[in-house]
Amino acid sequence: MEFFIISLLNGISFGLLLFMLSSGLTLIFSMMGVLNFAHASFYMVGAYMGFAVSQIVGFWAALLLVPLLVGLLGALFEKYSLRKVHKYGHVPELMVTFGLSYIILELVQLIWGRIAVEFRPPELLQGSAFTLLSQPDGSLGFAWGRAALEQCQPLGTAICSLFPATRAFIMGVALLMLVSLWLLITRTRVGLVIQAALKHPEMVEALGHNVPRVFMLVFGAGTGLAGLAGVMGGSTFVTEPAMALTLGAIVFVVVVVGGLGSLAGAFLASLLIGVMQTFAVAIDQSLGSMLLAMGVALSAEAQAHELMRFTLSKAAPLLPFLLLVLVLIFRPHGLLGNRDH
Amino acid sequence: MTATKYYQFRPINVGRWFIWSLFALVLLLAPLVFDSSIAISMMAQMGIAIIACLSFNMLLGQGGMLSFGHAVYAGLGTYVAMHALLLLGDAGLPVPAVALIPLIGGFAGLFFALLFGYVTTKKAGTAFAMITLGVGELIFIASMVFFIFFGGEAGVSADRVIGEPFWGISFGPLIEVYYLIAVYTFLCVALMFAYTRTPLGRIINAVRDNPERVEFIGYDPQTVRYLVFMIAGFFAGIAGGMAAVLFEIVTSEVVGPIRSGSYLLFAFLGGVTFFFGPIIGGILMVLAFVMFSEITKAWMLYLGLIFVFMVMYAPGGIAGLIMMNLRLAMFGRLGELWASYLGLGATALALLVSMGALIEMIYHLQLGTAMGDVVPFLGMSLNTLDLDVWFGAVFVALTSFGLFELCRRSFSQQWAAIQTDIEKEIKRRETT
Amino acid sequence: QRGETVRIALIDPQSGLMGPVGINQLRSFQFFAEKFSGAGNPAGVRFEIEGFDNKLSASETLTAMQAAIGRGIRFISQGNSSGIAGAIIEAVNRHNSRNPGQEVVFLNHSAVDPDLTNSRCSFWHFRFDADTSMKMEALTTFIRGEPTIRRVFLINQNYAHGHQVARFAKEMLARKRPDIQIVGEDLHPLAQVRDFAPYVAKIMASGADSVITGNWGSDLTLLIRAANDAGYRGRFFTYYAGVTGTPTALGTASEGRVYQIAYNHYNMGGQMQTWMNEFRQRFNDDFYTGSIIHILNALGVAMQNARSTNAVRVAHAMSGLRFNSFSGPVEMRRADHQLQQPLFLTRWQRVDAQHPYSPENTGMTLALVRRFDAYVASTPTSCAMQRPAAPV
């Protein structure tokens, strides 16, 4: 039982981190129509900057500063590069962000090296948020922070599962972000202006809206969110040059599965993928054992075959992409998407 | 009417014969000029890259299908070809069978394109791009999970020498493999070019431009995309099959997103709007990966910068630049620009060298301090501890940037003026 | 041969998650190449090391190998990932048969898959680490005397080495401690996992009191960090607790619960200790790949015996060579080219007078629990080696 709860929480917290990233991507896509291939790269920049800045001013100040810095970088990129290719259409737009991801990767390696850096969360977050105590009699206990040592095995009787504070923190920030983003989009006219400008930028300008500035702000905001996710993700997991690539693909999956441009969809898909992947790791069922359970007779030789021994836990990394392909086949607009872009 | 036709066709065909013969000749003679083993291996890799990029461009440039998973078809082609090579070795078939390995790769590519293309080509645009990304990642991850077929991180390797030499050919020596690849390259390029001149090759252009309207002239755009996807998969597979023979090992990165990304990047750099663009792209790809990466550790940075600037200022790629200048030449106006080009070239070179020096020094500080403080750069030795060197590099970079910008401005004015003249000239010719 | 330069290509990851390990080894090689050059070796040759980054990819490795051979290098060294080592063996076999006169020799410093010296053994391959079966032999010998170990969880990387660790652990435990229950077994992708929390949750749920893992690099670092974060209190039996980054991850939380089985350890004393201190002074990093010393020792002696630096002659001279190294006399077994050497089981604990060396300034160290003589850990080989004729 406590395994289920902890796994669920692990899944949700990972999912929420994914959401932090995908929300920025969704923002940029739904408003500007740009599939920002460098989005995860901004996430990485956020992590590395978080690492560097927190050494100077401490983690908490970095948490505030870095998203601003990364957002500024994003805005500058929009102003001096992306804007110039806007007139050529969406493919070249995508291409510059694609090129940018190479540049960012190299610059990061240039500044911080090719191997992981030691970016650890501050003292406050290094502990645990709470402990689940599972007693031998099957009952479940709960304690804030770290449970007293004498309660836990080997001194005590209970198996204590700690839930790391960093993960709890990620969850909190992501939820906060969801709410504020939702407010921003539904309570302001910026969203409308930008969607309209996608189609007929000149017309929107002729109606009196400063389109380039709005685009720049949106891009800055989106990348800023990625930067924030970077500080959190980098300190919780690993800060290393490949972090953009590994997460980048999954973030695209999230955004597409949720429905391009749908914030709620991205939220749903993030949680789904986070939880799904965590639980898949936990399940040791293999194809062979499932067939056996279903009463199919398998020779010993067949049971030893790789395919038959293929467990769900090994398939865990495959699942998001399988989900993507399936969703696109059966619901081409994604779970909550309704538009055809 | 018929008379004009005659005159329109004749000279073009002569030109075409000339170009194709030249191409064959280059393939034939290249290894005599560049005869080191590294050079021959690079040229063989170029053949492979050319076919892969061209087949990629069947999708992007000609069909408007932005694929993020093209490596899947080339890569699976390599895997299947590698297994086939292993089987050949076991079956004791004669050596010439090896020459068919690329074809086996091609059929594998075709098969997988048939399989995955069915779902991917249902959609166009962003949805297509995303499904190819998904399928690409799926196969990439599967390649690290399923051992029997993909061989895990050790990959699958095979010996291309499967028996005693046949007419003196064993495919052991690199040069023999080079000529095998050269033959395939020539044939594939010719076939892919021919394809652009067929009904399907043209209709896919129409599907790219306006899939909706295509339906109202009798074509099912999905079917068109699917067919083209399979043809592209076939050629990609051939490229993959050739890689199997050349490298004798295959690991999962051949189906990975980075490889897919390189096809995209270099096809685009070469230029996707012209048939020959990706050929340039393929050659650049090998130059970059093999030579560039030897020369400087920062090559990916240069590549990224070049790419971004290309997209910003020359979205037609190198082929686009060539054609633009060719147009000028055809109107006899290229000559006027030589001074500007010289200025641009010189300032750009100075900028490049100084930036290069800076980047190299920074890289050195980051990566190699254990090996001393001196960076060799274009025959100079830069001491990373010497402030003067840094100052000098920054100074040169800034001034050359300023001068470059000046040159660029005057150049773009001149360019615009010439273009206006040409437009007028065209109008005039049209009306007369 | 005196005064000649012997160039060795080290082809290992120098970037990515496993980069720190490869970089450490490159530095170790360069450090000891200096120490052992000239008068430092009986043949009086100069060692020169060239590093190649293979990004932990087999095909990149072979490309790098071609480049190295193209530059006239005849000694190739690699060790991170047994899968890649296997690919090198095949490529070297192929190359040597196609290019007589340009033979190269593969000096394996750390790839420990037993198959490499059994079913896939090659005359051109020499292993200076102790293979998995040897280490597991020693480890299970220790476990036999630990009655508190009852429930074991196996977690390993999904590739040649990880598979072998799992396989030998099951085999040997079944033989030596049939009462031990394997409560779970996991294989995860190599150098891919960033979040081990789900795996740790699984370990905790299984009720395992011990974990056996052949993980190395980030795969061990992150595993142990996640285990500590989640409050796991069981014991870890590892192969590579001393590798870059791992000591920091172990921290004080793992005190007394993490074991390492290896052919060397932090507190070997003597000359080794001075070297290690000097290495740390110079690179702010710890030296742990002791097999590098074996390699340079063996090359020096073999070149002296062969009176040549020619790869074929040196290979013949190394086959069956007995020489002295940091752990005493060792032997490159002629039958399979597996170095026979003593093994050490160590445990993570605070530094003290006898165990002064503290990796990564953790204030902790690996203290010797038990030494196993070479014959104890030695395992038989099934290698049927094809030996080329010795040059005259």
Next chain:
Amino acid sequence: MSSAAPYAIELKGVCKRFGKTEIIRGVDLAVAAGERVAIIGPNGAGKSTLFNLMSGRFGPSSGEIWLNGQRIDGKPAYAINRMGLSRSFQITNLFPKLSVFENLRCAVLWSLGYRYTFLKFLADLEDVIERVDALLHLMRLEKKRDTLAMNLSYAEQRALEIGVTIAGGAGVVLLDEPTAGMSKSETKRFIDLIREVTEGKTLLTVEHDMGVVFGLADKIAVLVYGELIAFDTPEAVRANPRVQEAYLGSVLAAAH
């Protein structure tokens, strides 16, 4: 179908709903082969929607559509096109990056049986080239043969739009506001052109320009709010008070 010569196009009780709003509310319309019919009606009456239904852009919510005696509702657009119905668009809808010649060539290919082939060269297809040259001549676009469609002037684009529509030789042609955006004089020229190129075919057009309507059509159908309120000869329709009230208005209509 009992009658010997089936109608070229026949709608039976066709309805179309988008969400809750019913746009086409049960239209019955039968056009005999060779007839020229203009469809008029206020903005938003559903004229273009009707074309979309006939050409297979979307299927009707209920009702049947027959083409030359074959039922076509629910079929995809390309299938309907292959059966001999072709349409133009109110908003120009071409292949912008192909030349005029290529635009027409693409439109011709299917009907001459070349389909998806990639084993023949386009340059060798004499019949295709001949047909395209004829079309170029017909549409007065010879001079623009190699100009990209996107570089054409508006009127030329409209001409090409019609050229692409008739290229396949379809027997039933639907033209959606073919003269919109043209000046009066150009419009005149255009009507003649349309008349010429649709000779012997069944033609349906949507128009707001009464000059065009009366100049071109044998019969006029009036669609108001998704219902057909009249289908008769031009004179009868002009005289129909309901039509005047719903559509034509007073003074201006007279002026045309």
Next chain:
Amino acid sequence: MLEIDNLHAFYGKSHILHGVQFKVAPGEIVALLGRNGSGRSTTAKAIMGLVDTEGSIVWKGQRIGGRKPYEVAHLGIGYVPESRDIFPKLTVQQNLLLGVKSGRSKNSWSFDDMYAMFPRLKEREHTEAGVLSGGEQQMLTLCRTLMGDPELIIIDEPTEGLAPKIVEQVAAFLQTLKARRVSVLLIEQKLTIALQISDRALVMGHGSIVFDDTPAALQENRYIRREWLEV
């Protein structure tokens, strides 16, 4: 109020307007006539800052040549393009909302005014504008620009694609605008209405103004009509 003098305009390199010159007074309806391609739309775009220009455009005493379109719009000039440019994915109401300029409190036009004028729009209020019929889209564009409360509205071919009855409505509507002291620069093809409602008629030919007088005078001037308006 709007004074244009010696205006030249360019699309990239092609020179389209050659020294255009005219004025629009407050509350005046000025018709700008001419053949296809004579440069009328370009004039409108030039005023809005949507094409490169040389020469002087003065609006209420202020030079606005070279300003950004949104700046021009904020100064009180509204523009209805011939291409309509509705925002297809937004609803009718959202389209109208976008017409309202940011940072303005009072507005002389409300949603209800618009819906009263074209009840058809009210019916389709929450529909995506992209699926509106051609004519409905035309109405929407008109209203959208009005929501920005312009003092001068430039309307490019407002009656194209409209049913004759609606054309009448539009004509009537333009006169209400005039009653509210909004100036109108009307670019039209259909001479009949243009001459009916306008105070002054301009005729454009080959990128310059070739006639500037009352509609009545234009009716009289057969030469101008033959040379510059008919084919």
